[in-house]
Amino acid sequence: MPRNEDARRSAIEPTRAKNFPEWYQQVIRAADLAELSAVRGCMVIKPNGYAIWERMQSILDGKFKETGHRNAYFPLFIPESYFEREAAHVEGFAKECAVVTHSRLARGPDGTLVPTSPLPEPLVVRPTSEMVIGESFARWVRSYRDLPLLINQWANVVRWEMRPRLFLRTVEFLWQEGHTAHETAEEALEETLRMLEVYKDFAEKDMCLPVLRGKKTAAERFPGAEETYAIEAMMQDGKALQAGTSHFLGQNFARACSIKFTGRDGQETFAWTSSWGVSTRLIGGLIMAHGDDDGIVLPPAIAPRQVAILPLIRGDRDGELLDWAEKLRRALLANDPSLRVEVDGRPLRGGEKFWQRVKEGTPIVVELGRREFESETVNYLRRDGMERRELPFDDFVRSVPDLLRDFGKVLYERQLALRRSRTVAVRTEKELREFFTAGGGFAEAHFCGDRALEERFCAGLSISTRCIPLDRENDVGPCIADPSRKGPLTIWARAY
């Protein structure tokens, strides 16, 4: 056990400073969150990783229901002919989709299994569900009285990624996708921004992750959307992570799917729709935002276990220690029934259990040995700073809720300080280039928004525009890519 921490090595090799991408892989392995499966590009979300996703689901699902949404479930498969109905949409997804073409396997002449029973029409495994949900919405919406229609789906989706990366980019991932239909453009836009706010709130309060809310440029928009809004977070390496998106779809998908209703004036008109989603990539964001050289660090709201109590089992008088640990657990729950506390009574060596919980990011790790038992004290580690403290039993019990609140605040402030220290205003392409050569972060530069110009400009720099921050839309200046034009302040970064 690292009671003397001065000379110790970090638990994760390499450290973040040495090799951030490799550190990311090693942290996932050390915390036992996920692994690539033998199925090309697909990941297995292991119990530790899935428990984090369950916490995220539970909090987000509550927020969706509070804002009037109901969950439903729609088909995994989208007939090719539907998929095709929105031109920009099919353009955006056709290059990377799994296509089902047969409904049976049978033995070929050489005895190997081969696909048989070809389908009359190929089916696309959903990369996103606008088209297949639109097909239902077209049936469900008849009159303005049926609106707004506020639906969410928790599902798996498939996009044929060539360079998989755990949580961040895999062929299959888990997400939620909200889909709503409204009577007016204003209401649909209001919904789009309301859900962006829900995401921001979740990111900042629950994930302790400061985010910028902003609008995407035309080049970065969701295929088929009128406007895409996103929350963008900075990772510890200065790169951006898009942590959630909310799309104002105008009447594009309503037209493509024939979602029509009879309005208050008796006229038939197309509905206005929105869609919004976050995915298991949030887990990747959590790791890269808060992780350190000893493993991941979980925000208290997300941590499946907030306090781990580890009795140091030695074989003699273990019963006493286990009872004491159980007493501590009960006292913590009596003081705050919402806490998630675990007693880990496994007969492993103390150091083994301790380092496992450290690497897994448990906010508070308590080791209970004979010394603590006899002195009725609690010796604990706060995972945010790897600092040990000792408190009398009752003081510890009373202080845990505050301690967790403070823990969350520390994570948030640390991230905010990072983002501030690595955000600079630049005016010229040269400055921009120098900034990213020197390590990068978020560059603020005005941009006219021209799609072709953006694509040309970014290609050489391996960066992209992240968003036009919502609270700075009036900050307009000469475009960095073409100073003869003007545009709003835009965030540029390397991105995951």
Added chain:
Amino acid sequence: MPRNEDARRSAIEPTRAKNFPEWYQQVIRAADLAELSAVRGCMVIKPNGYAIWERMQSILDGKFKETGHRNAYFPLFIPESYFEREAAHVEGFAKECAVVTHSRLARGPDGTLVPTSPLPEPLVVRPTSEMVIGESFARWVRSYRDLPLLINQWANVVRWEMRPRLFLRTVEFLWQEGHTAHETAEEALEETLRMLEVYKDFAEKDMCLPVLRGKKTAAERFPGAEETYAIEAMMQDGKALQAGTSHFLGQNFARACSIKFTGRDGQETFAWTSSWGVSTRLIGGLIMAHGDDDGIVLPPAIAPRQVAILPLIRGDRDGELLDWAEKLRRALLANDPSLRVEVDGRPLRGGEKFWQRVKEGTPIVVELGRREFESETVNYLRRDGMERRELPFDDFVRSVPDLLRDFGKVLYERQLALRRSRTVAVRTEKELREFFTAGGGFAEAHFCGDRALEERFCAGLSISTRCIPLDRENDVGPCIADPSRKGPLTIWARAY
């Protein structure tokens, strides 16, 4: 409003007695639970149906966690070469599986989209995950210390059904699949039976659905299993519904997937595995077990809303009624915080709201009009008997928890009585044939268990063996299909 019920017609046409299968479809429509989508054989689970599934998930998930299981997530796709590793398994599923063969759509010469980028190896969309989870288990299990490995997955699966039927048989459905690995055959079998017990407990206590626990015959076994156990329920038309299965897989899948470990004796050996699952077909079971000619009837533990309070909005003095409804809701929750109570303040006509909640199966429906407001009484309908009662406000509040308990008991007892009245012992093929010609139910007859014999015997009768009840395994007699052999008492029925 049906305050005078004598002469009223039922809300569902046709009634159960007239046409049970069509009644089933109409009830689903009336309760707005699900619909077939335009995607062949796939269903859309609408918000009312999904809310029922969420309740089932929440209760089952708690039971799985209490028994030491952890959730994880595995790939949707299974490479053909894996799928093939267990001979009986591939045999069982190859005839009805969706096969992904391409990873891209592109414009063909005539401008239509066609699949391109053929995959080096076709991928099967999981019909069940033994093979793909086995691939992970093979990596996770090294030593007896890694066992037992107790995993559950909530997921969608695909089986190419030719005659879809909402909830009961669709191309895609939602389920949970538990997968476990153990050191010994005894432990794996113990797990198999433990989970069967968890299912029985859920079916009987939460779904109010009496079930028979039993072992499947060889012909009805899960492809690749050593033994399949199931819980079987009787629907109101006398047909059987398999409500959950738990498989003892022996070492078959461990061999196929190479799940090996070093045992206590230092020898390398194959693990013993189990798998078990229930699916959204349980919703179909719920409907056919408890539904009546006015819609579905939901057991209190499953009902997304247990009490619906409907203030009869008339336009004048609505505020008072809404406040009164809200006061009732708060009083109910103060008396029992676990209740799920909803005030439906929508400005619809009273009858419209009332019948909606009746058709949706809400256990207790309260209508609050001026009369009740002024007399401080609560006029309510108990959905199990469509009986109205009136109680003073406080008495009603205090009685609701008991009322719901009693409600569940009534549903359970009604089902049990049905099963008893339609279960008969038969000794000869003639008796069996007469029983099923006369309407059928559960026939008890001894059977030797021979697979080929069973297939021949059942084909002519459109029935199948459901199970060998666990508590009657010692009840052995001459086989109904071949009296020269002997076998245990077996349940025969028409089945969904």
